[in-house]
Amino acid sequence: DAKTTQPPSMDCAEGRAANLPCNHSTISGNEYVYWYRQIHSQGPQYIIHGLKNNETNEMASLIITEDRKSSTLILPHATLRDTAVYYCIVRWAGAGSYQLTFGKGTKLSVIP
Amino acid sequence: DSGVTQTPKHLITATGQRVTLRCSPRSGDLSVYWYQQSLDQGLQFLIQYYNGEERAKGNILERFSAQQFPDLHSELNLSSLELGDSALYFCASSALAGSYEQYFGPGTRLTVT
Numbered sequence: 001d002a003k004t005t006q007p008p009s010m011d012c013a014e015g016r017a018a019n020l021p022c023n024h025s026t027i028s029g030n031e032y033v034y035w036y037r038q039i040h041s042q043g044p045q046y047i048i049h050g051l052k053n054n055e056t057n058e059m060a061s062l063i064i065t066e067d068r069k070s071s072t073l074i075l076p077h078a079t080l081r082d083t084a085v086y087y088c089i090v091r092w093a094g095a096g097s098y099q100l101t102f103g104k105g106t107k108l109s110v111i112p
Numbered sequence: 113d114s115g116v117t118q119t120p121k122h123l124i125t126a127t128g129q130r131v132t133l134r135c136s137p138r139s140g141d142l143s144v145y146w147y148q149q150s151l152d153q154g155l156q157f158l159i160q161y162y163n164g165e166e167r168a169k170g171n172i173l174e175r176f177s178a179q180q181f182p183d184l185h186s187e188l189n190l191s192s193l194e195l196g197d198s199a200l201y202f203c204a205s206s207a208l209a210g211s212y213e214q215y216f217g218p219g220t221r222l223t224v225t
Contacts (some may be wrong), residue, residue, distance in 0.1 A: 022198050034212050043114065043216030044155070084204050097168040098210040099157030
């Protein structure tokens with residue numbers, strides 16, 4: 001699986017868009033980008049995933065660059081409840097095992 | 113609310129004891145995954161079941177075992193408990209036999225004293 005690099009921490013003002021970057025320069029053509037978050041001591045929460053095209057759901061948008069070497073998760077109007085650690089994961093859908101492994105992620109602090 | 117339920121929320125027990133953690137997946141999901149999360153090790157995959165059958169195994173100790181029942185709920189049994197087994201144990205479920213789109217329960221916090 002491709003290695004991912006995320007900033008260790010970010011701040012965002014409440015009500016503003018939170019843009020969380022992820023670098024995955026060694027991603028291969030059949031690997032997907034997944035985003036999860038974990039609010040302190042709660043179960044991880046699936047947010048969104050994508051392969052090439054930009055994706056949007058009720059929680060967030062995922063923008064993947066054309067060369068697929070990086071992506072950005074966008075929370076359009078951050079609230080205090082979005083304070084969490086956000087994890088970017090790159091995985092091949094054809095793998096035999098679908099275990100998730102989280103790196104260090106980005107600790108997002110939403111500030112009032 | 114992910115739709116995945118786990119019981120109990122907290123469990124305090126002594127070394128050498130045995131405990132059972134229970135998980136009910138989201139309605140319609142056939143796959144159940146178990147993870148352990150301790151402070152110093154991050155999220156560790158233990159085991160996956162799909163429709164009652166073991167599908168994949170991670171770093172699960174021999175003292176630990178799991179099963180998935182016909183009604184699709186799953187149980188994780190931890191025996192001969194050691195202090196180092198103290199952790200959060202999460203269950204997740206997915207609709208497919210294998211998917212990275214997994215929905216996690218709130219976890220069971222196990223404290224071994």
